[in-house]
Amino acid sequence: MNTKINKQFLGRIFLLAVMNVLFSGYLFSDLNSFKNDRIIHFLFGSISVECSSNIILVMFKVIPIILFLSWVVNKYISELKDNFLYIFLRTNNRELCLKKNMVKIFISIFLYELFVMLIMLIFFIAPRESKEISVINLVVLLIINTLQLFMLAMISNMLVLFKSEVVCNLGNIILTTAPLVIVGALYEERKQWIIFAKWFPLNLGNYVYLNSMKENIISILLMIVINFVLYYATAYRLKKYELLE
Amino acid sequence: MKIKVENIEKQIKGNEVLKNVSFEFESGKVYGIYGRNGSGKTMLMRSILGLINLDSGKIMIDEDEIGKDIDFPQSVGAMIENPGFFPYSTGYENLKLLAEIKNIIGEQEIREMINKVGLDDKDKRTVSKYSLGMRQRLAIAQAVMEKPKLLVLDEPTNALDEEGVEMFRKIIKEEVKRDALIIISSHNKEDIDILSDVKIKMESGKIVDVVENDSKGE
Numbered sequence: 001m002n003t004k005i006n007k008q009f010l011g012r013i014f015l016l017a018v019m020n021v022l023f024s025g026y027l028f029s030d031l032n033s034f035k036n037d038r039i040i041h042f043l044f045g046s047i048s049v050e051c052s053s054n055i056i057l058v059m060f061k062v063i064p065i066i067l068f069l070s071w072v073v074n075k076y077i078s079e080l081k082d083n084f085l086y087i088f089l090r091t092n093n094r095e096l097c098l099k100k101n102m103v104k105i106f107i108s109i110f111l112y113e114l115f116v117m118l119i120m121l122i123f124f125i126a127p128r129e130s131k132e133i134s135v136i137n138l139v140v141l142l143i144i145n146t147l148q149l150f151m152l153a154m155i156s157n158m159l160v161l162f163k164s165e166v167v168c169n170l171g172n173i174i175l176t177t178a179p180l181v182i183v184g185a186l187y188e189e190r191k192q193w194i195i196f197a198k199w200f201p202l203n204l205g206n207y208v209y210l211n212s213m214k215e216n217i218i219s220i221l222l223m224i225v226i227n228f229v230l231y232y233a234t235a236y237r238l239k240k241y242e243l244l245e
Numbered sequence: 246m247k248i249k250v251e252n253i254e255k256q257i258k259g260n261e262v263l264k265n266v267s268f269e270f271e272s273g274k275v276y277g278i279y280g281r282n283g284s285g286k287t288m289l290m291r292s293i294l295g296l297i298n299l300d301s302g303k304i305m306i307d308e309d310e311i312g313k314d315i316d317f318p319q320s321v322g323a324m325i326e327n328p329g330f331f332p333y334s335t336g337y338e339n340l341k342l343l344a345e346i347k348n349i350i351g352e353q354e355i356r357e358m359i360n361k362v363g364l365d366d367k368d369k370r371t372v373s374k375y376s377l378g379m380r381q382r383l384a385i386a387q388a389v390m391e392k393p394k395l396l397v398l399d400e401p402t403n404a405l406d407e408e409g410v411e412m413f414r415k416i417i418k419e420e421v422k423r424d425a426l427i428i429i430s431s432h433n434k435e436d437i438d439i440l441s442d443v444k445i446k447m448e449s450g451k452i453v454d455v456v457e458n459d460s461k462g463e
Binding site (some may be wrong): 006011064079083084085086087088089090091098240242243 | 250253291294296297298317318322324325329330331332333334343346382389391396
């Protein structure tokens with residue numbers, strides 16, 4: 001089993017990246033009045049805490065992510081599931097299949113985020129008079145976005161692997177939408193608690209981004225730890241998995 | 246190769262699907278397992294493949310215990326009902342993807358195997374466009390292509406037409422000649438009679454009858 005991404009999936013990843021930037025561009029139509037770093041934050045980062053209380057804006061932000069999880073990530077794991085017998089019996093251990101699949105998912109997510117970043121830079125930053133941007137912020141956003149989406153993908157994978165695709169799609173909708181809605185509700189109803197939003201692992205970064213390098217690093221480390229925990233939980237479950245159907 | 250099944254038991258949702266099953270299989274023979282639906286044929290095969298965790302008993306593949314020393318038999322080809330595959334790839338691409346895991350056969354062998362099971366190695370259709378019979382042929386090809394020491398085939402002729410069944414029987418005879426250990430389950434009594442050296446009857450999770458098939462191939 002290799003980690004190569006075929007043309008069809010590469011096409012899907014690119015289309016969803018275009019969709020992501022278009023949706024974000026639509027959300028923030030008055031971009032001319034913002035500085036470059038804010039535009040990067042809006043288009044490549046996430047929606048602000050203030051916007052999280054608007055369900056329409058939240059939906060615009062999460063739809064490309066839900067589609068990415070359903071059309072790309074979950075398809076990889078579904079293929080693995082459909083071919084359990086053929087793949088597993090050709091390896092010395094079950095975990096190897098999972099590892100390779102995870103690498104493939106990680107590469108796909110990284111490519112998706114990279115496409116989003118490049119499209120955003122080419123179409124929204126390059127045409128501007130001032131092209132000054134913080135490369136460090138851009139790299140931090142790329143890492144945070146990738147890790148965050150990978151975290152969602154790991155949970156989604158567990159659901160596809162051990163439950164059904166329907167349960168998984170429902171799970172994806174809840175996992176991507178609920179944290180944003182909760183942050184929005186906190187902002188509206190309990191402003192003094194909004195500080196907790198930054199430690200919300202799945203809040204799509206709407207509080208963490210560009211606050212301070214220290215917070216960014218803590219956030220990255222936290223997500224790395226969570227991703228490892230999720231990986232080992234999946235590997236353990238897979239070890240016990242029985243092919244009964 | 247020798248497989249020793251020792252007093253294995255398995256319950257699923259309160260139902261005993263395998264009850265104290267013991268048996269020994271050895272290379273160069275075809276074992277035909279038959280019995281009604283739910284008799285435990287498929288579960289026995291899955292146990293040998295390491296696909297289910299047993300409640301008690303053990304399965305030894307030569308010196309290695311399944312689930313303890315090894316996760317699966319080390320040289321095995323298998324097909325168990327409803328063949329899956331990667332739907333967005335062609336038959337050739339599917340087999341190539343699988344062959345790349347072990348990397349012991351090349352393009353030429355894969356193409357020959359596809360043609361041998363009556364499919365076209367140059368067919369550009371993806372597997373999602375294949376009929377059930379074509380998938381079944383592809384599943385036979387993937388099971389046999391790496392010349393494994395053990396072949397476990399559950400209902401291999403289910404969706405095959407007459408010509409397909411003939412092709413399958415020919416392949417099994419060739420596999421026996423190279424000393425593979427073959428375990429087949431089938432509803433089709435004719436397959437069992439023609440191919441098996443040993444016929445094993447299962448009922449309610451137990452082996453109830455074992456017969457050396459003297460009339461094999463007749």
